[in-house]
Structures are given as C-alpha cells and as structure tokens.
Amino acid sequence: MTDNPEVVGSALDLESRQVLPMIEHLARLARRDVEAMVGEKGLRSRHLVAMRLLALEGPSSQRDLTDALSLDPSNMVGLLNDLEGHGLVTRRRDPSDRRRHIVELSSLGEAELRATYRDIDTIEDQLFSALTETDRAELYRLLSLAIGSGSQACDEPPTGEC
Amino acid sequence: MTDNPEVVGSALDLESRQVLPMIEHLARLARRDVEAMVGEKGLRSRHLVAMRLLALEGPSSQRDLTDALSLDPSNMVGLLNDLEGHGLVTRRRDPSDRRRHIVELSSLGEAELRATYRDIDTIEDQLFSALTETDRAELYRLLSLAIGSGSQACDEPPTGEC
DNA sequence: TATTGTTATACTCTATAACTATA
C-alpha cells in the first residue's frame, strides 16, 4: 500500500478484483455475437431484452419497461416501434389512464423469443465453455441477486443517498 | 415443453437461466455510473479498461491491445490518442519492427488508474451490495474463467469451427 | 504479399430537451 506512483513493480495491487471491466468486456463480446446471429431478422440485443422482460412480467406500461431496464423513455419508443412493426408486441391505451400504453408480447413475439433463446443458448455455451454447469448456475444466481437489488433499490447513481 | 406458441401460460419456460441479458443490463448500469463519476476527467469506461490492461500486461503493441480487448484497431487509435493527450500513456516505435507502436502506461497514468479504481470500488460496492464478500469473490472467479477461455480460445464467433 | 497503424465514414446506442395529451 505505497502511495508512491514511481513504484512500478506493484502492478498487482492495481488489479483489485474488480468485476466491472470484465462485465463490460463480456457484454461487448456477447452483443456482437448475438447481433451477428439474430441480426438477419432485424432484431438486436435490446429488442430481446425487452421481449424477455415482457415474457417474464406480462403486459406492462412503457414506463414500467423503461424503469425495469433502466433505459431512457425516448429510446423505448423506437424500440417498441420496431417490435410493433414486426408484429412482435402490441400497444394499446390503458382505459383507466389514457396516457399509458399497455405493451404486450404477441404470440408471434413469443414464438420468436423462443427461437432466439435457442440461439442465445448456443452463444452462451460457447462463451462460457470453461464453466461447469454448477458454475453457470452460480453465475446466474449472483447476477440475479445483483440486478434484483442494485437496479431497484437505488436508482440514482452518485447522490450518496443510498 | 409444448411447441404451441398459443400457450401463453408457459411464460416461465421462456426464462431459461440466461446470463447474457443480465450481463448486458449490468454493463449499461455500470458504464453510466462510471462515466458519471470519472467523466469530469475526460476519461471513459474504455479508457480505464485499456489502462487496466496495460497495468496488468506491461508495455504492449496496439495490436496486442486490440486483440486482448476484442476491439477494432481503428477504435484503438482514437482511444490511445486521448490517453496520450492526457499524458497517461506513451507511444514509441518498436525498433525491431518499426510498424509497431509500443504503448506504455506512464507514472501519471498509473496514479490516475489507482485513483479511478477507488471510484470503481465505490460503484461496485453499491451495485453488488446484495452480494457477500464470498459471493463477489466467486463472481470474480467465474467471470475471469469465462474471459480467459471465451475470448482467447475462440475469436471468430459463428463459424462453427470452435 | 501481409501486417501495423491510420483516416474517413456510417450506423447504432444512449441521453437531453422540448413538445402533446392526459391526469
């Protein structure tokens, strides 16, 4: 723990077990693979994530979706336009609050999502080939845990309020 | 396991323990936090990843860096221009192969990297607050394992050769 | 001829601000 920057020999304590750089790296690799594989259909990574959420949560408002995905509302518009244009989701007004749109996965969207999941499984098999089944289950658990708390409990990043 | 897309009740088997969507989600959250925190210095997530690699591997050619980070060579140029402009890395010709640039982290860059790591630690503490220390060590192990094999063993994504 | 680095370029992703319609 020297604070002298001249000591170049201490490269190792520059490596402090951080996971964020690795997550960013994996995300870039994965996105490239996913879009190379399903890109022919005009679908991209973000579309799949949104459809996945709709499959899990059922019909939701755009506000719910943007909050859950931590996306900007204006991005969600174009994203859903794409999906709706392909007939993968439907949008309708909420009768009880006509400002809201209720977004729902269509049966075509569900079928498409299933097909895409098989593609993603293939990519994951390759990307995580060094991990055992137990490892992968554990990875799933850890990431679920992080997302479950990290993105919901504390929305505003650096306010210090959390 | 029905293959009838009409069966909407089977939402749960659409959720097949995939980690890629979560990794992408976490990456987006993390990048936003990181850039909100260190953005004032003009540094971005990619800069930190590159500096981190230089700290770990020592002086490297641009080709080495682009391969390790799975980035496009043309992106690396601008990235290193930024770092060099801030005095965080140095570039010099390799005497034994004058096509190559040898890139090296400067002592200023090392100091800056140390300071940034403390910021990133803070973000990770918050993002992974639901995980125990053991969990986080395990997460680090699993991601390292995936990157160690996934990105090096198989560079070309969908050739089927891997 | 192949490789390293570079420039130019275009397309995607993400964020901000201003607007509308509803509440």
Next chain:
DNA sequence: TATAGTTATAGAGTATAACAATA
C-alpha cells in the same frame, strides 16, 4: 402542476473500407 409518451437532436460506441509505412 405532474406524468406517459413522443419527437428531434447530438454525442459516444462500434464496424468497414481504403490507405501509408514497414516487413
């Protein structure tokens, strides 16, 4: 006044192609 959704726009991320210098 506040909220859900939309539009327009700009900045950052990423990929491709063409090029110069060197091997």
